[in-house]
Amino acid sequence: MSSHCEDEQQEFPWWNKDLAERTKKVRRLFNLTKKSGNWTDYKRTLTDYNKALRQAKRESWRRHCEEIEKAPECARLHKILSKDGSSAVSSIQLANGEYTTSERGILEELFRVHFPGSEIITEPSGGWDGHELEFPKWKGSREGWAPSKRVISHEKLKWAVSSFRPYKSPGIDGIMPIMIQQGFQLLAGKLLLLLRASLALGSIPMILRHIKVVFIPKPGKPLSQAKSSEAH
DSSP states (O other): OHHHOOOOOOOOOOOOHHHHHHHHHHHHHHHHHHHHHHHHHHHHHHHHHHHHHHHHHHHHHHHHHHHHHHHOOOHHHHHHHHHOOOOOOOOOOOTOOBBBHHHHHHHHHHHHHHHHOOOOOOOOOOOOTTOOOOOOOOOOOOOHHHHHHHHHHHHHHHHHHTTTTOOOOTTOOOOOOHHHTTTHHHHHHHHHHHHHHHHHHHHHOOOGGGOOEEEEEESSOTTTSSEEEOOO
């Protein structure tokens, strides 16, 4: 019976062990009722079975919809690009009505729209190595360190690290959350020191300010408009 139930689950996602047991009970009562002629118990059992069946189908459909809503962004991107081969953006309309003429112009307009008030800084010719990678020499005061230790505790840090999806796409450092989650006991001390120092000193190392932004076009929207994409 267990192998039969597994086969049913593969073919019908809403099928479960409870329905399998109810099916057996309904069939057994049907055979007994044919002999006795008393259909009361059979009809009541059959009604309960039909209610359970409808409930299982509704819950299965609800789970299916929730899984679609929680699909990773990369899956959404793949779906968008696989439908339309002309998704590449060649130019974007500016606020003054003109159009960009280069890839740099496209990126600058996207950042202006999605990150208003931000400033575009040109990377040094030799890269960021050696440019404000360390904390200031100032060691801070007791008044500055005490709140940082209270705000950034071991428990809160553990909760924050575990809240990330394990295989979420990494940033420019190539580190996925699963790496930090699995090595949390070894890394907790260093992470606490780093985050507390950043808050106490009011400074974030330049290397930690680097992020990777991906602009995903919205389906059905004109690609010539900066607002027709989402920043992730």
